[in-house]
Amino acid sequence: MxxxxxxxxxxxxxxxxxxxxxxxxxxxxxxxxxxxxxxxxxxxxxxxxxxxxxxxxxxxxxxxxxxxxxxxxxxxxxxxxxxxxxxxxxxxxxxxxxxxxxxxxxxxxxxxxxxxxxxxxxxxxxxxxxxxxxxxxxxxxxxxxxxxxxxxxxxxxxxxxxxxxxxxxxxxxxxxxxxxxxxxxxxxxxxxxxxxxxxxxxxxxxxxxxxxxxxxxxxxxxxxxxxxxxxxxxxxxxxxxxxxxxxxxxxxxxxxxxxxxxxxxxxxxxxxxxxxxNMQHDNRMPYVGDSAFAHKGGMHIDAVLKNTRTYEHIDPESVGNERRILMSEVSGKSTILSKIKEIEPTLTKNSPETKMIIDELKKMEYEGYQFEGAEGSFYLIVKKLLGKFKKHFDIKYFKVIDQIPWDLQTSATAMVKVAVDGIEEVTAAEGNGPVNALDAALRRALERFYPVLKSVVLTDYKVRVLNSDGATAAKVRVLIESSDREECWSTMGVSTNIIQASWDALIDSIEYKLAKEEDKKQK
Missing domain, CATH: 3.20.20.70 (Aldolase class I)
Incomplete structure (x- = not known):
């Protein structure tokens, strides 16, 4: 002992x-x-x-x-x-x-x-x-x-x-x-x-x-x-x-x-x-980190899918963790297929839909998207390409106003107009910055129609400049992590406008949650 x-x-x-x-x-x-x-x-x-x-x-x-x-x-x-x-x-x-x-x-x-x-x-x-x-x-x-x-x-x-x-x-x-x-x-x-x-x-x-x-x-x-x-x-x-x-x-x-x-x-x-x-969980910790059993290299993933012992020193589930297959530019066809089959099990490597999805993903990666760590956006893209995506709401417009003088608690105001099944809702919210204000306004507008969104919180927000030579006109990739206390998921947006990139990631976050709720009902 x-x-x-x-x-x-x-x-x-x-x-x-x-x-x-x-x-x-x-x-x-x-x-x-x-x-x-x-x-x-x-x-x-x-x-x-x-x-x-x-x-x-x-x-x-x-x-x-x-x-x-x-x-x-x-x-x-x-x-x-x-x-x-x-x-x-x-x-x-x-x-x-x-x-x-x-x-x-x-x-x-x-x-x-x-x-x-x-x-x-x-x-x-x-x-x-x-x-x-x-x-x-x-x-x-x-x-x-x-x-x-x-x-x-x-x-x-x-x-x-x-x-x-x-x-x-x-x-x-x-x-x-x-x-x-x-x-x-x-x-x-x-x-x-x-x-x-x-x-x-x-x-x-x-x-x-x-x-x-x-x-x-x-x-x-x-x-x-x-x-x-x-x-x-x-x-x-x-x-x-x-x-x-x-x-x-x-x-x-x-x-x-x-x-x-x-x-x-x-x-x-x-x-x-x-x-x-109140500390960020270290993804790279052995055994318990989110990256502890995350596989990215094409040859590694291919081997793990055949026999997990090839690149895992223990079973992830033995310590309550899970295996993750990451999407990236170094992923092989079998890697992407394994992720696609989690969403649509009937597809094979020779299915025309598989080739269509892979081609589109490669194109998006060239434009700056990176699906490693953004499983939520990957899920939605595959659903859309397969014609199985149900749109839960329409955005009529959104507007963000920065406030001067600055207040650390309410430095921006956002206004959002949404429509669900033809019913419109207009809301506004203040926030600590434009993204926080947009997030608050969007959720407030949609919670009337989808009360389940009350459990969703934004837990992390990251911005990466993709082409720094573009200076203030550079393209950025925004990664947003969300949680409903039971599951965490990440979504992304890419644009030369940081507000637009953030907005796209926020929309995907909400759509992912609602789509997964639909999946639960069908099981």
């Missing part, structure tokens, strides 16, 4: 751009508990009022599987443990598991704490023994252990022994600066496992892009706890990414980390944490 210890709410909160509310933290705790994480490090109640308030709120939350951990430091030099304010805050947190971090690098003891090496050992022993004697499960994080071991192995080991003798259940070796290599980690962890009587953990930072490798190596050397963060969030370049560590250990190496049935939740958990943290 490998105990997974998630610190996305504490160490992960130190990442640039992340600032959780108390409600955010409560949501993530519930999700990680449902997922099957063993330990959830929820914050440092002695560091800020928000974490103190969070632990108060947490007392009313039902936690079924995980142990929630309060994090804090050893007592300060020269005072009694029960007089330390941080220790008092940990006692008030109301949890049964405490993680205490202490210095294991002599450089930090002398230059940061500015105390003696013996006093640092006393601080570790006194603080761990204080909580252990009170009945708490204590985890000791040996901060900067690997750097400390390389500088003064004897003293670094003494810090671990002090924590173990004081009653720590786990002693965790931290590569806090993230500078260690896997061979070093394996050698050092092996020695610690053979010389320290309690269970050993690993806490790796990613400054050398080795946090995942070092964590897995530590397990192979005998560590039984892995600390890290969902999505690898953390200070500087982040912490060990549990979204890579968990499937590597469980699916490939046979270690039990979370309940077997829960491993399929991994991708949804990763995206959920991104959403709550």
């Amino acid at each position: 490998i105990y997974i210890y998630d610190s996305v709410l504490r160490d992960g909160a130190q990442a640039e751009g992340i600032s959780y509310s108390v409600e955010d933290k409560l949501k993530i705790v519930k999700k990680l508990d449902e997922f099957g994480i063993s330990y959830i490090e929820a914050g440092n109640p002695g560091s800020n009022p928000k974490d103190a308030d969070f632990f108060k709120r947490l007392k009313g939350v039902s936690i079924k599987n995980a142990k929630v951990v309060a994090f804090g430091s050893t007592r300060r030099p020269g005072i009694k443990t029960d007089e330390d304010n941080n220790v008092k805050a940990l006692l008030e947190a109301g949890v049964n598991t405490i993680c205490i971090f202490g210095k294991s690098w002599d450089l930090h003891v002398t230059d940061v704490l500015r105390t003696s090496l013996d006093e640092n050992l006393n601080m570790i022993y006194d603080t761990v023994s204080f909580f252990a004697s009170e009945g708490y499960e204590v985890i000791f994080d040996a901060e900067h252990f690997f750097d400390g071991y390389k500088a003064n192995a004897d003293y670094a080991m003494k810090t671990l022994k002090a924590a173990a003798d004081a009653g720590a259940k786990f002693v965790v070796l931290c590569d806090t600066n993230g500078g260690s290599f896997p061979d070093e980690v394996y050698e050092i962890v092996s020695k610690v496992v053979n010389n320290i009587s309690v269970a050993i953990g690993i806490h790796a930072h990613n400054d050398s892009e080795l946090a995942v490798a070092n964590s897995i190596t530590a397990v192979k050397a005998g560590a039984s706890m892995v600390q890290g963060c969902i999505n690898g969030y953390g200070e500087r370049t982040g912490n060990a990414n549990l979204c890579s560590i968990i499937p590597a250990l469980q699916l490939k190496l046979g270690y039990e980390c979370i309940p077997d049935d829960n491993i399929k939740m991994l991708t949804s958990v990763s995206k959920y944490v991104s959403e709550v943290a």
